[in-house]
Amino acid sequence: MRHFTAAATLMLGLVGCAQAPLKPAAKSAAAAAQPLARMTVVTPDEDHDLLAQLLAGEMALGHSDLKTAAVHYGKAMALGDDPAVAERAAMLAIATRDDAAAARALDRWQALGAKPAAMAQARAQLALNRGDTAEARRQLEILVGSHDKNAWREFGQVLLGARDQAQAGQLLEALATPQRLPADPQAWLAMSELGDKLGRHAYAQRIADAALARFRNNAEVYAWAAQMKARNGDAKGARALLQQAIAKAPDNVHLRLVYASMLSESGDYAGAAKLLDHGPQDANTYQLRAALAARSNDTKALAALYRQLQQAAPDVREQNAFLLGQLAEMQHHETEALAWYGQVGDDDPHAFDADLRSAVLLQAQGKSAAAHELLGQMQLDYLDQPAQLRQAWQLDAELYMREQHYVQAINAFTRALQVVPNDPGLLYGRGLAYAEVGQTDLAVQDFRSLLKLKPDDIDASNALGYTLVDANRDLPEAEQLIAKARAARPNDPAIADSWGWLQYRLGHLDQAVQSLRGAWQAGKDADVGVHLGEALWAQGNHADARHVFDEVRKIDPHNASLQSVLKRLHP
Template structure:
């Protein structure tokens, strides 16, 4: 019997005695009648919020505003209405912003919150009177954030002139709270909105009312920017005296002193009181500039006496201080201790590579750079810099083809980077790949017409290879006009004169460049001109000096061979 027939048979069989016949299920059953309600997406609060957040993540503020506007209409949560209002204001949608603010008001928004939003709407449509009314309501509402919200509203205004007018009308000395932070914020806002006189008045009044370090520092910065360095120094001294434990103030004061040429006093000010990574770093910089070995040693020992966490935070500075003391292995240890999340981690690896290269451990140096290239593969700027560091190490080692290959990789990251093109051109030139060098320099000049560095490099390369000397002369004349006192340009010009057979002029030009800058290339060129003029002893004397200052100079050995009998 088939399954269907069996089932049918079971349904019609006579029941045992004493039992009622079982009812056969026919027609529509209860489960068949069950209906599941489907909420349309436009009525689904959760769906609208998700749609809005998705649009924000994809930087589609219009779609986000629309979705949150619908969500606000469905929700009793004031946060949703607040979000809808903010998005509508961000895209300058007056109608949507008005609806969202009304909904937020119905859900219990504070007067100050509503006033901020309505002031932004009024500013958007150019209604100065309404904007003023709402801004006055905002600041009258009080609270710790009222003046911050006031400033934020004016910063976001599309018409700076209108915002400046409202700033002067509302943020008066009579209205501003007894808080120096608010006064200084309004003064700074005035400067940003082009209301210099207002900013000066508010700043001066703040200086009379408040005698804290921040107010003195703000006034000091104003004087410094106005060119009154003496006045700035006096006010910064007061700022530090008022708040001696604040390293930010001492750092600002030290910067002003250093820019004014008083680096010794800057170092003294920075050494007082609590320290942080920035004060340590600036003290190191000042000691290095002054070549003050005793100060470098004292600072190194001072930081090493600090707790382990302080040393860890300053591992990069400790590495630099160790380098300055020629403690290369210690420097490597400190650079290795710089954490991966430290903003100086990249620079620490670069310094490690440089030290390893100087120690003759080139394989290790290049491995450090290779690790950088892997670690920063998803960050184009850092990746390009890592390739450039590799190239510079090869250049210093005289491996010019390898350097050019490394610059190739840097240019794959950013093909139109003129700095990398210029550097690769130099590598090609040193490697004797003249056509490629000329092509790179020409491309730089196509992208940056009149660039002095590229003009000088192309002019020199043409002259050095006795190619297109009239063009070389035009390029180098332009470079000389732009930089008449630049020794490197003078060196190129002198070498062109030598190629043109003008030995007297070449000697005069190159002697002048050599007197200004004891550069190996200039010295080699001068020596060759002197040799051609028969001044052999003088030529050897110049080459001896080149050997002392630049023993790895690429042209030195070639020129010495010419002088060997």
């Protein structure tokens, strides 16, 4: 009102002087008299600015900086009267183990009207942090005695987050008794599971048994009780319970899955498949049925499942597009598999795997450019997800290896190693690629790095040994490496090839031919055949050598090693 009066007086004065021109001095005086020019706006400093503290606290939470967030929320709590702010301050202080700040925040929250159950839960957490079992028990009794609909769930959360599992287990057994638990089977199951997690297995079993006696028509109770029996080694009792449960709820998909999984673990794949073949289906039943059929190598079951899913409702096919792609692949319907993988949605948890499989299939169909283009797009799409990015680069490199484009493979492996340095699989792949282009020193360097990371890696030992043999250098070291691999896997054709090639370099031709012939007969690998042919030729067995070279030519007519040997030996 004072500003309003001053302004009105000023306006009257200006009206009265409207006819007289103002001198410069008069203009300055009039300007100085403007009320807004004399107004002072008082703003609080940051420590006393509620909004600033809340914003700073939320920014800290966005960076997962709980300690800084707790400090800001503690200040915000003191500046306002919002119980939600005080609650957040208390929870952050408890989470960061600042017991003094937590106690202050809890008192403030209580003063602002916290609900008794929520307050008891928070004070119980603080008491557990302090190791005060008596106070924790008192607060937990208040919590479960509040009859809040979420009381037992919050009770479980308090104990699950306790630092001292023994202390939490004691409180669980003391308070979550059959006499106190509510008439809610989910609460009983939750307490039994919590007991199991806290190492109180006998308690968990007692609660499961008591729940079974009280809730005889609840299928989930039967399922949990059966799982407890199976975990304790009573497979027969577990199966009996599940049979009863399924009899009570034959359409319960979860129960059928639990029972089928149990049968599968015991080796009864046929029984598991039979159980799942009938009744309602969902994505999990279809996947387990496919896994069971694949494990049993039951091609008829796989084909039948594929037909069943193909004829299912559109929404079912959409939900199972990835599985349909896998089933099509298993039956060598590559074009159909590609089509199904293409229908996997971006928000499907299998979207990444569907793209990987699509790239493999495209390359197998001779569409290498499309495969690499897809993998290149995946590398852009998953830039912020290192695990997926690594897989995309590795597959890109492996496809280049299959195409014998080794320089591109090296580049892809190198990019992946920049994301995941010292990754054993990537080092191994790049070492093989270096060896293929004759960069022996770099190949040896990668294999040595891999063996430092995994000294007992048999594949790395064999790869380094073979690379040294192929380059005809450091043969004593190569012999040690390959002998170690051979002792670990005496029937491995790749290792037998390395050993035979080593014997050839050492001039032990009879041993070389014996080892190489065994490796060749085991797999008819083109490179092994080239080694065998060369050893036979050096042995003087030219007819057998020519026969082996002819077989290699049929398998891989453009094999670089074969062309080199034929040019050198003129067989």
